[in-house]
Amino acid sequence: SRNNLAGAYRTAGDLxxxxxxxxxxxxxxxxxxxxxxxxxxxxxxNLSALQ
Structure with a gap:
């Protein structure tokens, strides 16, 4: 899912x-x-945690 992919990007530091x-x-x-x-x-x- 997009949420999982976004989590992978977040873990990799790719905001x-x-x-x-x-x-x-x-x-x-x-x-x-x-x-x-x-x-x-x-x-x-999840989004709030990144902004």
Missing amino acids: ERAIPLLERTLADRERMLGTDHPLTKVIRA
Whole structure:
């Protein structure tokens, strides 16, 4: 999944690739699952940790 790939980029220190993937994933999850869904919140937390 994009979240896993973003995590690999983050671990490698490549935030220029990780952040856009997480932003895209967050937008998709918000659209499909809603803003309060637990899976959406995980992506939001992962993204917040990088910014």
